Amino acid sequence: MRVHPRAHRGVRALTPSVVLGRAGDDIVAVARDADAIAEGDAERIARAGDDAALARWVAAREEADAPRWVWSDTAVWYPRLLAEGVRVARCDDLRLRHRILHHAVTPDASAHPWDAAPAESEVATQPALFDVEPTRVAGESMHDLDATVDEARAQQGLLARAEDPSRMRLLLAAESAGALVAAEMRAAGLPWDVRRHDAILTEALGPRRGGGLPARMEETAARVREALGDPRVSLDSPPRLLRALRNAGVHVDSTSKWELAEHDHPVVAPLLEYKSMARLLTANGWSWLDEWVHEGRFRPVYVPGGVVTGRWASSGGGALQIPRALRGAVRADAGWRIVSADVAQLEPRVLAGMARDERMARAAAGADLYEGIVASGAVATRAEAKIAVLGAMYGATTGDAGRLVPRLRKVFPAAMALVDAAARTGEDGGVVRTWLGRTSPAPDPAWVQQQARASGSDASAADETRARRAARDRGRFTRNFVVQGTAAEWSLAWLADLRLRLAALGAVGADRSASASGPVFSRRPHLAFFLHDEVLVHAPADLADDVAAAIRSAADAAGRLLFGTFPIDFPLDVRIDESAAK
DNA sequence: ATTAGAAGCGCG
């Protein structure tokens, strides 16, 4: 038994559950203990649509015994509570749990109503959902109490059939906690300084002008056209730009920046500059600012579990792709601080933990795993170590990485055996699992058919080549899946633990209800941003040190939760500042 | 006229 047992021992037995659901025009609740779901005693809470009444009832119950709230979809239920100033400690998000459980226990399962796409519903269908008027929108019945109770019961059965139910329980709890965090972060928002963003844009692109491009960008475009000897060519159309480049004697096969950078021609420098400006303007320019930042807050839609590996995705606002240059626009409110933290080399550390690779864990025992690998003698430089490690986890076969990975195989055989085995399983059409049991998707039927055709007696050489390439592609995916997915689990555990620690720090100071962070978070430290291996917490200045300590404690707890006493460090770079700029 | 896909680039 490798999973540290303390994390959940006793908790579920002691924490009561309350199932929320809709019944006709009402929102109703039914109590549920750990092993049985009470029937026939549903309590009416509020008319559907009466969020204030719903929130009052939930708040009272939360105050009384802080039950685990069991509901269909956090993205549908929780924003309404947060808007009314009510936060909950724990929930079971049945939609997210369903996806994990079904794929884990019956990987080939066909579509099921609970496999519904993640709730864009938060914005799109939510008003309809709790309207008093009955709606006939497909899939909404999943929010009914009956359906919710049925699903909760079915999930108990699936959980019992999981390969390792205790680990699976941890994963499900972490996934649900992540859903709470996502809703809370959207409610609170990321403090964003519009004037600073504007200054960054003006600095990079030149002053904004009424009709056309910003001034400096226009000048740069003119220099590009000058160097191309083509005064009218569109720089934003790759095919036309490619033709112009070739006419000017730059023999490239694409207009991508890495290919351009290989050529020594007067057009290269201004063109690369133009591309970077164009990117900034179109992706995060003034119109992005107008659309996504209101009252000093950036509120992206996070999509927990949106990536097959368990990473979060985002929808709208490009939350997960904010360029580094703009991080200076993340700005704490007056009297507050941004506490930022990121994990150094999370994925290889997680790999060392999964594989119980003690030599790799030793190499990871400083702040910099790559230097540790150099010290192990596997490679000569830090740069080589990085290339080798990334190559090992991504399945590189050529170039420097292809050359360096075999050296890692000699020095860290256990870690390499784990990813190599995952790759073989994928190539053979199998599914792989993360440390806590998230299962990779089964190969799609076309892939299976392609492999079968290639091994038939009438297969052509081309069939075989194509099939082999597809098999290797899938092997690289499953190789990376176990590592990326387990890293996502570590991060979820970190977030979940941190969230509760921050709540325990409590509200501070005078009433700051004027804050744009909303009724729940205007007076207390709160998670404001999360990106795979990095968090930003917005905290009152006098709590910033406590928050930094909480972030570190939560990382330690996450490491123990996944890997128990195995000696693998997860060192953090923690900063307390008025902005998130590095 | 709308839409699906590719190119390109930002993030981890």
Add this chain to the structure above:
DNA sequence: AAAGCGCGCTTCTAAT
């Protein structure tokens, strides 16, 4: 250098 994984978004282009 951009090789090897996972994403989202904008723009342009080709297909419907």
